[in-house]
Structures are given as C-alpha cells and as structure tokens.
Amino acid sequence: MKKNQGKKAALIALSSVLTATVMAGCSSDSAKEGGTAPQSGTSSSTSEYPRAFSYWVELDGDSAISMKSFSENAAYKEMEKITGTKVDFKHPTGGGTQVLEQFNLMVASRNLTDVIQTNWFNVARGPQNAIDEGTIIRLNDLIDKHAPNFKKYLAEHPEVASMIKTDKGDIYAFPFIRGDNKIKVYYGPVIRKDWLDKLGLEAPTTINEWEKVLVAFRDKDPNGNGKNDEIPFLLEVSTVRNDLLNAMIGAWGILDKFYQKDGKIYYGEMQPEFKDFLTTMQRWYKDGLIDKDFAAVDGKLKDAKTSNNQLGVLYGFSSGTIGKFTDLMKDTVPGFKMAALPHPTLREGDTPAAGMISPTYPGEHSVAITTAAKEPEKIVKWLDYAYGPEGHMLFNFGIKGQSYDIVNGKPAYTDTIKSDPNKLTFKQAQAQYMRSHYGGPFVQDVESFLQQMKYQEQFDSLEIWSKAKNQLQLPLMTLTADESKKLASIMNDINTFSDEMIVKFIMGTEPIDNFPQYVDKLKKFGIEEAIKIQQTAFDRYSKR
Template sequence: MNKIKPKLIGVCMLAVWFVIVVAACSNQASDKTNQEGSREQQNQNEGGQEPQEVGYPEKLSYWVALNGNVSATMKSYNEIAAYQELEKLTGTKVEFQHPPQGQETDAFNLMISSGDLPDVIEHNWANVTRGPDQAIKDGTIIRLNELIDQYAPNFKKVLEENPEFKKLVTTDEGNIYVFPFLRGDEYLLTFNGLTIRKDWLDTLNLEVPETIDEWYEVLTAIKTGDPNQNGEQDEIPLFIDIKGTNLNLNNAFLGAWGITSMFYQIDGKVHYGPIQPEFKEFLTTMNKWYEEGLIDPDYAATDGKLKDAKVTGNVLAALPTYTGSGIGRYTELMKEQYPDFELVAAPNVVLNKGDRPLIGQKDFPFTGVGAAITGSNENPAETVKWLDYKYGEEGHILFNFGIEGVSYEMKDGYPTYTDEVMNHPDLPVTQAMSKYAIASFSGPFVQDRRYMEQYSALPAQKDAIETWMDTENDRLMPPISPTSEESSRYASIMNDVNTYYEEMINKFIMGVEPLDNFDSFVQTIKGMGIEEAIQIQQAGLDRFNKR
C-alpha cells in the first residue's frame, strides 16, 4: 500500500473545504431567493393580482360625516338611491357610520386615537394632524399608488388625462392616499361671493357697486332711502359673514386690498394677511361702516336661521352667499310674498374703478376630501375596485345624476334632472337631489359640470358664477402638505394665533378695541410664532411647486 504524502492530504482537505463553502453559499443564496420570491408573492397577494381576479368586497364599514341635505330627509347614506344601486351592481353591503352632526372633528380624532377603525374613512385629510404621509407611516391608512395601478383603471385614467389632478392628490412624498372628491371643470370652482338686492337698487336708481367707495355710497343710500317701501328705516344694508378665521366669503371685500385673512402668495412668496398694513385698512373700513349702521349690528351672533329670517323678512340688502343655497333658495322663498325680489351677484370689490379684482373666491379641484382605505381593511384590492366604480362612465352618471327614469332622463346625450329633483312638491332642490345622488355636496367621485348647469339654472345664478369668476385669484394658496414635524409645530403656533385672532377681529370691527392698537395686535401674533408658520407654509408651497 502506498503511503499518502502529507502534501496530498492537505490538497484534498482544501478541496473538501471549498466544496462545503460553495454548498453553504449556494444554500444561503437559495434561501435568499426563496425569501425574496416569497416576499414578491406576498406583495402580489396584497396588491398585484390581475384586476379580473379580484371581485368586489362582500361588505364594508364606511365612516363619513352625514351631509345636512341628506339628514333633512334620511338617516344614512344607505338610503341614497345611488348607493342602493351600487349595492345591486356590486353586491357589496356597506355599513355607513355617521358621527353626530356638529361633532365630526372630535369624533374623527377619537376614532383615530382608539385604533378601532372601519374599512374606509371619508374625510378632509388635508386637515389631519401631522398630515396624510404620517397617517400612512402610522398604519392608519394605506398608500394607494400600486393598488390604483392594478385595480382602479377608471381612476387611473382620470389622473392620466388630468395631470393637475394627479399633482393635487399626490403628497410631497409621492403618496396617493384617497379616492378624492374632484371638481371636474373650471366652472365648478367658484360658487360664492357678494350679492345685493337688484330690485332695491332699481328703486333707488343705483347701479351694482364695484369699488369700496361705491359700496359705501350704495349702503348709505339703502340705510336712508327706504327701498323696501314700508315707511320705516328698518333696512339692514350689509351682513358680513366672519366666523373665526373664515373670511372666505368676505374675500370679495378683503380681496380689494390684495390679501386674505390667512396665508396667500405673491410670485411664490408666502404672506400672512392679518399682519399686513392693508389688513388695518380693511378693518378701518369695516369699523367705519359698522359705526354708521351700514353693517348688521348683530352679524357676529347671527346664525343661518336668523340670517334667513332677515332675508325673507325683506330687510337685508346685501350679503355674501352661494349660488344655490343663497340666490336660488332665497329667490324661491320670496317669490310669492315679494314677486319683485331680485338677488344678483356683485363683482369682487376693487379699490379703483376699472381695476381687475385680485382675489375673490375660488376652490381647487381637490382640497383634501376623499375616501381613504384604513390599515384595518382586510380586502384593500377589492375595496379599491369598489371605489373605482364611481370614476367610470356609469358610476360617474350614477353619483352625479342618480337613477335614469326617476331622477334624470338622457336627452340628446345630456343627463337632465326630472321634476322629481328640480320641482319637488315638498323639498328644495338640494334636498331632493340628495335623495338620489351626491353631486350637491362631495364624495369620492368627479363632480360633473352639467350638475351645476341645472342646479344653478336661474339667469341670476348663471350670471353670478361668471361674475365671481372674473378675478385673478393667483394669490390663493394651493392645498399644501406639511411634513409630520412641520405639522405638529404649525398646529401649535396656529392654535394660539387663531384663538387670538378670533378674539380680536370683531373687537376691531365693532370698535371695542381701538384701531390704534393694531400694531400691538401684529406684534402679539408675531410673538406667537407666525413668522415660523409662514416659513412652514413657504416650504410646503415650494415642495408643491416641485411636484
């Protein structure tokens, strides 16, 4: 027997060691491949199946605030004909959960903090603390981009055909987080502004005012001229709608100075309206009008019912209001007792005759309202398919116009509301419409211009939209998304600022606080950190512009 030399033994041992290492590496690579394949398969199971392999969910729990037009005649969205039809088409039974009216924000926050979430939450997510991106990170809601690509062909087409929509519904971090409420036409973005009694102006031989000075002259004439011809000086020339920081309906006045009551931009630079010198000029004007009795002395304590009573009592001359619930509704309410009643839109106010208005009222196609799928939803792909139905042609018609042959008829390709909606014997148009569709408020669908063309059918309403649209509005801020860190700090600052602002604005207008103290008011707001809040808004605007 030959002896094996030590050198040969060493070579053999090295070869065996090499085979073992290679095998081990191969096994590790195989395990990694299997893990990655498993992860890929899991991703496919969660959101990567072909659309035809996914059905509609059997049931969904759906949290949404109950719109006032619906609650006037119904207890739940389950009673709206469009949702009843959707259940027939998809087989999905929806349990709508409606928070107590007037307590929606508190109920939402309590629900989120509890972690006991429904499958879908319809809400204004732009106002959520720390923003929608953080809500995704926290697992409260889920990112929808990939699910939309694979299970929402209708909504995906809407975004592809409307890049502006996609920019608005996508966060700075690239997340799409809701099936949004989208106003589908420029015509739908402007719907409120200043109105005035044209029949009273005719009585006094006056024209619709355009400038601040003309408004002063007209309001003074109304106060002293007895335009309602009852022999009493009971006319209220102007009602202003100032609720906290919401001067939106008063932008038609405040906008004359080129500012708003919150944040606005000029050439991409953010400003805060109430600390500008122009805001003092606005307050000075409002204070003068108030002291001379041109503004309703009880404006701050006037709710919707009392405001209605002043209009229908034939004592209120001018007010900011809406095309539908204002011009249309008041015209209907007044036609029997006061057949000459004519409420018309006034242009957004300017300082100098012939100037083009800088700021009025205009919304963006998307402002944050939409249906998000929560992290508790066990069937996200099926839910996406269900939500997507509303963005297709049939769903679009269903949720804008309701049931064919009942709430609308198709005439020469135009979905035309029937008398059941437009001339209901017992209900105003908004409430009658809400029995069948959701076009008159909001939800996850694209609002149709043809709804507004019929809803605002009166010549005065159509003229109002065109009149209020005639403004620049490029200073208005888009719906921006602060980061989670910015959001917390911003909320802390603005809670203090808004509380102080709300306390002071009516005092300035009513003369309780001398306007000589305006500089002190500005310094107090600056001391609360408003300049940091401006920086946060600026950062958000810069990111938005880069989307």
C-alpha cells in the same frame, strides 16, 4: 379641585360612551369574516368586488332630512346590485368638533372602519403621518393594478395626480374632483337689485361706490315700509377669515391669512392693507352700514333678516342664496330680485385680486382605505367604479328614468328632483338619489351643478364672480408631521386671538391705533415661524 375632578369624570364618561359607539359602529368583522350574506352578488372569494366593508362618513344635512344612512341612497343601492357588495355605513353623530372628536377617538382606539371619508388635510399631522403610523395605506400600487378608471383619469389629468400625493409621492385617498371650472365659483356678494332699481342706482364695483349704495339703503327706505329698519350690509367675519371664501378682503389686494406673491408667503393680518380694511369696516359699522348683530349672526338669523325684507347686501351662494330667496320672496315682495355683484376693488376698472374659488381638488370628501381592511384591492376596485362612465352617471345623476333622463344628448334631472312632491329642496331631493349635492370620491359633473339654477341671475352670478385674478391663493399642500403639529399649535392660538380682536376692531371697542400691538402679539404667538413652515411646504409643492 372638585370642579376639576368633575370635569375629569365627565370626560371619562364621554370617552366611554364614544368608545362604545365607535366599537359598535366598527364591529363589522362578522360581515368581513362571514356573517350575513349580502342581498345580491357573489362571495368575496370569487368576486372582483368585496363581499362587504365598513365605511365611516358624515351624514350631511340634506341627506339627513330623508334618511338615516347612506344605505338608503338610491345610488348606493344600485351599487350593491352591480357589485354584490354590502356597505356598512357608519355615521358620526352631531357635527363640527363632535365629528372630529369621534374621528380622533376611532383612530386612537384603533377601532378603524375599512374606509374613512374626510378631509385628510384637516387630520392632525396630515395624511403622510396617517400612512406612516399605520392608520391608512398607500394606494399607488393598488390604483395601478386595480383601478383602471381612476388610473386613466390621472394619466389624462397629471395636475390632479400631483395634488393628491404627499411630498413623498404617496397617494393616500380617492378624491372628490370638481370636473369643470364653472363648478369652482359659486359664492360672492349679492345685492337686492330691486332696491338698486327703485333708488336709481348702478351696481357698485369699488369700495367707495359700495359705501354710497349702503348709505342710500340706510337712508332712503328701499323696502318701502316707512320704517328705518333696513340693514345695508351683513359682514360675516367668518367668511373674511376663510381661505376659500375670501369675502371682501381681496379688495385690498391681500388675503386674510396665508397667501403668496411671486412665490413668497405672506400673512395678511400683518399687512398695512389689513389695517386699511379694518379702518373701513369700523367706519361702516359706526355709521350703521353693517348689521349691528354681525358678530353673532348664524344661518337662521341671516335667513330671517333676508326673508324679513331688510337686508340689502350679503355674501351668499348662487343656489343657496339667490335661488333660495327668489323662490321664497317672489310671491310676498312684488318685484323681489337678487343679483350678484362683482368682487369690489379700491380703484375703478381694476380686476379684483381675489374672490371665492374652490380648487379642482378641494381636499374634502376624500376616501382612504385603512389598515383594518382585509381586501383593500377589492375595495379599490369598488371605489374605482365611480370614476368610470357608468359610475360617473350614477353618483352625479342617480337612476336613469327616475332621477334623470337623457334630453338632447345630455342628462337632465326629472321633476322628481326639480319639483319634489314632498316639498324637498333641490339638493335635498338630489340627496335621495346621488352624491353630487354634497361630494364624495368621484368627479363632479358640471351639469349636476348648473341644473340647480332656475333664474338668469344665478347663471349670471357664476360669470360675475369668476372675474377675479385669484393668483394669491395657496394650493393644498402637505406638511410633514412635525410641521403640521407645530403649525396647528401656532394657528390655534392665533385664530382664537384674531377672531376676537377683529370683531373688537370693527366694533370700535379696540382702537385702530392699536393695530401695531396686534401685529406684535401675532409675532409672539409665532406667526413668523408659521410663515416659514408654509414657505417650506410651498417650495416643496412647487418642485413636484
């Protein structure tokens, strides 16, 4: 009883602290109703842009290295000069669940900022409910009247117009858009190419070939230190159980969670192919081919194993893995080379069923206008600037003559970004001048992505990883409030259960013969109802 009272008191205290934080963060009414005049521009009564507004958005890690607020970002400083608008950025503290808690408290307390940037698909009961309950506003008419740049973009890209609408046809946010197919593929399997060459091996393409290479990495001392310390493969369950990344599981022709074939929705972890996947992973783990720490690995441990010249194969990024570790290791390990592998298949010559691919509209970094905004039409005009030619350059490349120049007719980052004097990484340097390193309400330019690449292996990775059918993935679908609530309840239980059980299966503490009981448990949690919900939403989406 005392323990429960203590928990309750702690929750009340936390709520009080968060409420105070939110109210302080959202108390920009003085700016909206008078207050201190902005540093430049005209008053809101005569300007087409707002005099000031508040903007709730997470401060990403790359930006946090060099600034405390996006108000210090050069692109937003330039926007203030252009529009005369003073933006009062409100950044939630912490990350992950802490950010979500602060978001939920802000909404529940109705202490709303004027705009909120988040992934509205992850908001409880979805974006349509946020409109219906009066948290955010419907944008269709405002875009039609006050956002000529974005309106033109939607007319030229009707598929995007469909993506950003709810089933009722309501546009709820200004989206982050990947403006080229090359930007959609940036993650996949990576191998130590110098180890392959040293052992006289070809790059594996099938699961059987992978196994032969991993055995050689385990047994033949490719790092040459005379010790049996190589880690053939780092499997991360979180990347297998990820609708975007789809690491490894596509070799069996399924996805881990929800996917579709010919319009019918399936759940991968119920399928016999998933049992085959687990059987293979369990054998690899037992044989020492998978990192023994795989269940507890985090970014720091992954980096340590790679930089310690131990790790043979991992899943990673073209820039954040191949580029990062080539820079880090080329002077300490002679001949160090990382290269992309194709997504594996079961049969030689087959095209992989699935790899990592980001949607044109990934859902994240979308900006909605709340019902607290006093001049939504002027905020729409301000947001629309990013979808025009000048705003496109500003948010993708920053300030001409500082962060980029025009070279041979194309924008090219300067040494300020490529060779930061303070030893910032490429993305950290980008973060000082623009938003293309992370995302926001604009169309991402392909050059802002490609210019992160320094090595041929990085460019090659984009081509290699893109060779997958990628026809199983579901589009981003909006659910009704009731569907969203029910699905979240079911999947919260299933995800907690599956995260634990999949690790047990791979480590061998749960016999593979118990897979039917695992499927039965999924059914008891309600997976069949979850499939029906997804099927209904998919059918609605297909009719748009």
